[in-house]
Amino acid sequence: MKILIVEDEPEIAKLIQQTLEREGFTCFQCHNGLTALQAFKEQEPDVIILDLMLPGLDGLEVCARIRQQPGKKDPFILMLTAKGEEIDRVIGLSTGADDYLVKPFSPKELVARVRALLRRSLRQIQPQELIYTTEHFEVNIDQRTATKKMPSGEEETLNLSNLEFNLFSTFVKQPGRVWNRSQLIEQLWGDDFFGDERVVDTHIGRLRKKVEPDPANPTFIKTVIGVGYKFED
Structure with missing residues (x-):
């Protein structure tokens, strides 16, 4: 499973990558909205961990553009926000995010959220001749x-x-x-x-x-x- 990490703070991005790679995921980093859109097309990730506050294009705009132009995969998007206000969560979900996580967060919670998102794709209706x-x-x-x-x-x-x-x-x-x-x-x-x-x-x-x-x-x-x-x- 490939995970794209979009976070403009290098230390946080490094922590997220190390945490997820210990769990067996393949991770890629980028640090602004424009490179995130390019990485989405090139890497076709299964999950995108997307910071809300980014230089250039913010996380909401990146999320909206990804949903408008899906690639071969339609990735799950986990939005990160340092604010935690209710309005940010609502806006994030309305632009196509699947879940949100408020900073600061524990590595265990991050892994649990990612695994929960990935399990959703495994729960498909069982084939029936109907x-x-x-x-x-x-x-x-x-x-x-x-x-x-x-x-x-x-x-x-x-x-x-x-x-x-x-x-x-x-x-x-x-x-x-x-x-x-x-x-x-x-x-x-x-x-x-x-x-x-x-x-x-x-x-x-x-x-x-x-x-x-x-x-x-x-x-x-x-x-x-x-x-x-x-x-x-």
């Missing part, structure tokens, strides 16, 4: 494909990440059911989840961009105020 069809969508669980029926009658294959596919198939299997964040976390990650429940909102937002005609006014994946989300078609 196809779920609604008016506009078809989800093939065995082949792990999802298609959308266009007004022209043609079908468009949805380019979903592993997690997005699992989330979408969870909705399509039970149209009309209202899911709260805790239930969706249990479906997607089970006991391996370690972080803020609001990360669900981030993944819902990313999924809407791929399935909704107008993500700002969703037709299919609807918000149930005060409860959670449901799929209708």
Whole structure:
């Protein structure tokens, strides 16, 4: 597993790298936002540990750009912040971060967060020879494909990440059911989840961009105020 460390303080970057390499990870360092974007393309890391406060492009901008231009891998992003204010955490998650860690942190907590993120990718829906069809969508669980029926009658294959596919198939299997964040976390990650429940909102937002005609006014994946989300078609 490859980890990209983006931290402008050399001593902290060195500590993170030494800690993770002792656990068997391969690590790379860079110290500003622009080199982070280049390293992301070249190294294709599994996890990016991204400091919020960076020279040039800050961590939020780097995170947003990575999510807009995914490579072959869609890495997990662990945001580091020295501030700890609630607003920084919310903004970090809304730009596509998967978790956050407030400085100062212990090496053990860092390793635990990284391992928890990586375990998420291992929790995939077990292949079943099942196809779920609604008016506009078809989800093939065995082949792990999802298609959308266009007004022209043609079908468009949805380019979903592993997690997005699992989330979408969870909705399509039970149209009309209202899911709260805790239930969706249990479906997607089970006991391996370690972080803020609001990360669900981030993944819902990313999924809407791929399935909704107008993500700002969703037709299919609807918000149930005060409860959670449901799929209708």
